[in-house]
Amino acid sequence: MSTALTPPPRKNPQKRTVSPTRPPETRSRAAMGLSAAAAEGRFALQCCSECDRVQYPPRDACCNCLSTELPWKNISPNGTILAETTVQTSTKLYFRERAPWRTGSVKLDAGPTLICHLHGDCERNGRVKMINRLDRSGQGVLLAMPQERSPNMEDDPQLRAMTSDPKHRRVLITDARNPNSPTLAKAIVEAGASMVFIGEGESWRPYPEQKELAAIDKVEILPLDVTDTLSVQRLAGEIGGKTDILINNARFVRPGGVLARGDTGFARDEMEVNYLGLMRLAQAFGPGMCSRTSDGVNSAVAWVNILSVHALSNAPDYGCFSASNAAARSLSQSMRAEFRSSGLRVMNVYCGPTDDDWHQPLPPPKVLLSALARSVVQGLKDGLEETYCGDVAKDLYERFRQNPNVLEREMTMGGDGA
Amino acid sequence: MTRASKRIRQSYDGAVLVAPFSTPYQRYSIDTAHWWIAKALRGSLDAAGLKPTEIDGFTVSSFTLFPDTAVGLTQHLGLCPRWLDHIPMGGASGVVAMRRAARAVQTGDADIVACVSGDTNHIDSFRQMLSSFSRFASDASYPYGYGGPNANFALLTDRYMQEYGATREDFGRICVAQRDNALKNPNAVMKKPLSLDDYMNARPISDPIALFDCVMPCAGSEAFLVMSEEEAVKRNLPFARISGAIERHNAHPEDPIQLRGGWTMDIDELYDTAQCTPDQIDLLQTYDDYPVISIMQIEDLGFCPKGDAAQFVRDHDLTIEGDFPHNTSGGQLSAGQAGAAGGFxxxxxxxxxxxxxxxxxxxxxxxxxxxxxxxxINYDRGVCSAAAIIQAGDP
Known part of the structure; x- marks a missing residue:
């Protein structure tokens, strides 16, 4: 079994912070399919559409029949370790600093042999279950896991290097006034976070979640208004050096599309919070977090955006709100690119309609607060970049993947008086 | 597996090997691959008493020549060949270059072919070469610990030991014997004696591989000439005949991990064409980037059955004076690995x-x-294999 991770000692400010280093990033275009699947936590390999041969490493043509149709499909992840080695020294700094590093060769039941990382609890020549994770370069890599759960298995140093696990980390949740904040804070504390900071705008104005938040152990409420650049900078000055995970749940939502509104007032508020708020946070917290991605057990590890799934395709009943989320989604891609060289991960959690006042007229299923908190925590533990919370979000993403133009038509067809 | 065709391979009669030359290796060099290749070519030509304009065939193997190829070298070195080749097959380059050059000489496409390989080794150039070695390597092996070939061969060594009961001492015997040989070679990079204890207690690199299982990357170059027997006799050059030669690529893709190489597909034919048996071979030069690969070759080239090479090296003396002289110059393990020159x-x-x-x-x-x-090592195994039997010109 893995050794349980102990809480890190207080940081000695006189010691130099370790510069971030990264595993190799270069991949062929075909191999990026592995990264795309890892971003969603799926174990998928290329599978020939003509002869069904499962291929690895990723190719541009089938090594059995030369077909060039090689779609990525979810594959049974079971296999057997054939050989293993522990890399004691490497020419790559990232691994040199983290040696010893256990890797191996696994014969997959589905066919190919995979060179992969080996979880510390895998038995020699044992049966394993493969998972596909993003490493700190942001590319997908294969990791062999024991088939049975073992104690503290998430604390394995090689696995933890790929995930964004909140255990022993300090987390900032940006909006105390969002009804999801107490559930989210509790879930993060339960996942082992050492500290949860919660940003609170207009502190003089009472709100229902305040008492519940204050009662949670390890929670500290601090002033933060994402529409106010100075307020964001002030908080970053105070806790930016110890923010390991930032969860941006600040949100402004009102129903209505373009014609349903008489002016641009609400749209401006939506952009101020949902888009510019995110940018302010990124400008104030991003550089500090990027410089601390190799800072030991509680290194900076992830940035989480909670977005409406209608960032992918507009929902006309909430047309302007959807547009602000599309802007935020696009900005998250820019952040991902800018954070990439540090290894700081950007995870977007896409939500269907949430079970709150602003979505009261919509029919179920709606996303419960507890479901959202579960998605955020599981996404961090799996080190994801993209996750879809609730049936509506999953359904919409499937349709989006199949054909975004058909989805747009489906979303925008007028109801027949229904 | 047998050949699909029943056609008999033609012999290499008439084409001979002359003027072997090795430029003394250096651990690091500030010079380029072009410089090292020029040194070896010059050395070989001098040995044969030839001027650069007198060769009409040229083949080169190098990893560090980028952005040039054999084409750029013709102008760079002032050559005007009517037969030109560039052979990117790493450790198989030497035998493959020889095969192709011999055919060119036999058919009259060229009269004298220079076969050259060479690489430089700058500080950090090994690391940079690893990062762009092959597409499968950058996609699917280097992201896993970036052990480079050390980690790949560690996996093969681990599996071989489990499968056939070989021990680290068995691999050590090969390394120790080669160091003995290298001490007699003034150009070898390694100058200190190596004992089995030194080998066993060396710094671990990628378990079960330790320091003395790994070759030392260095700069160096190697060359020889292929010409007609008449030409060699006319010039009064000592020469070697090619009794037989084979190559094979991506053999046994169905094997989940590499415990044998492509030699197994063609070795019977090699002995048939050479009209000899393994016990008539006076000395063996295996490709020794790691001792497990030499072990594999001793089996696959027919010196003992599969899985018995560990016992074979226990039973034989692999030094120059021994009953099974092996890698007599010290091989790459002790003379150094000068990139593609390791294939020569x-x-x-x-x-x-x-x-x-x-x-x-x-x-x-x-x-x-x-x-x-x-x-x-494209991904998880060595892809190219080749072997040749050569004989003294005057038996």
């Missing part, structure tokens, strides 16, 4: 041996030698 070191030494020009490393009465090549 064994063949060039074998030519020296059978022509009686090996000097301090000369095996007594060496008349017939086998040189074997293995190259290019």
């Amino acid at each position: 070191i064994g063949l060039v030494e074998a030519i020296r041996q059978v022509t009686g020009k090996a000097g301090p490393t000369q095996v007594k009465d060496a008349k017939r030698a086998m040189a074997s090549g293995f190259g290019m």
